[in-house]
Amino acid sequence: MEYLTEIKVRGYHADFYGHVNNARYLEFFEEDRWATLESKIDLKKWAKQGIIFLVVNINVNYRLAVPVGETLVATTTIEKIGNRSVVLNQQILIKESKKVAADALITFVIADKTGRAVAMEGEMLQEIEKLRSSGTV
Amino acid sequence: MEYLTEIKVRGYHADFYGHVNNARYLEFFEEDRWATLESKIDLKKWAKQGIIFLVVNINVNYRLAVPVGETLVATTTIEKIGNRSVVLNQQILIKESKKVAADALITFVIADKTGRAVAMEGEMLQEIEKLRSSGTV
Amino acid sequence: MEYLTEIKVRGYHADFYGHVNNARYLEFFEEDRWATLESKIDLKKWAKQGIIFLVVNINVNYRLAVPVGETLVATTTIEKIGNRSVVLNQQILIKESKKVAADALITFVIADKTGRAVAMEGEMLQEIEKLRSSGTV
């Protein structure tokens, strides 16, 4: 299996305890979300229409303290597509052992120019459904 | 009410959309956790014994998109003290309107030198109970 | 002397070596630049006209390794006003000892809506000159 996102943990990712900082994980998750979304969806087309992806909840479990020097990989899959929101399931794994360092459920809505969440239907739903397809993600 | 943490939102806190980035909120929450903990607990004493606070879950709701120029304040209270973990309830508020921009439940355990979670009892429990006390937090 | 920016160094500011990370200092400097600018200049007025401050060079000396727990303060003064650029002199000091942890010369230009640097003259020059005035900065 190939991963879209691979991160070698550096000293600047770590905090005082020598482990990857909690806030950094959110950046790693965000990196893989964008990599995954753009590998399946024409994001520019949606951006032109003023459609944006708005994260409304992040529920993250920190499972392992990852030291500097370790290499991490990330995965992003669909957990659930609701009427007005999508839940992604993301994992950060230690590349070698495949042990889960952190996992997260990320809930986002799709908002239009007026800032209001729009229903997941029609062409938008079809686009989002593409994230279910197998492959690297 | 006085707040331990006050943050004026700057351009470098914002992302492409001009709003405070998701990962930044975790830093704001972390800032207020430390400010709150050190206002009530002698952290250095615990550090000397090799005791560390280990966040195991963060569940954060992003409720408002906060623009650059706004001033935010933070609060940290005890949600629940369990046998082996503590849940904090944190909020980031817009200072003027007191509207909640983001809130989070943060679960942490207390680990000893060997990295294992220790039970919340005795002196440790007494220290943690101090976080319940009223005042600025 | 009062400082506009005061930062207690936390674990998340530090890197693997337990010291404030190089990139973090740039955020501390940026924080104090904004605090200083907005204490003297009506930034919103300029923003409305599409005027932005564009940093073109940062030359920073890291002089002391600052450990977690230390409190830092920052200063921002005018080093030189040129025809098309301004050089600021910034310092990050350890609050207690007043030892310099890092200092920097920051060169910025003022750009208009078309992205081109504009000459420092007229009303703009008067505004920038305000940064010379004594007080907290």
Next chain:
Amino acid sequence: MEYLTEIKVRGYHADFYGHVNNARYLEFFEEDRWATLESKIDLKKWAKQGIIFLVVNINVNYRLAVPVGETLVATTTIEKIGNRSVVLNQQILIKESKKVAADALITFVIADKTGRAVAMEGEMLQEIEKLRSSGTV
């Protein structure tokens, strides 16, 4: 030519103006320094001896405002090896056009366990000289 570091600019790298933030560039530079150093030098061997690389000056020119969506690459070469310090020359380029977005001179010293800079000589000098060798860096 192959690059050790390639970064796709995401929304979370950008600031309010929609461009890569100044402090982020320092992380990109740091990323490529570590990638370059570890591709030529046995860093673990030196770490075991308590030898650390200490950045004492960063002089960075911001030449282009880089928008979200652009792909950047980085280069790190030796500018000068002195008696007690090394100067690296680093560039961040837009991958497609090879235009320089930012460049920097980074001065570091090598410090021993006591925190004092050590002279660049003997085995240490040989290791550092490896960074001159051609290849990807």
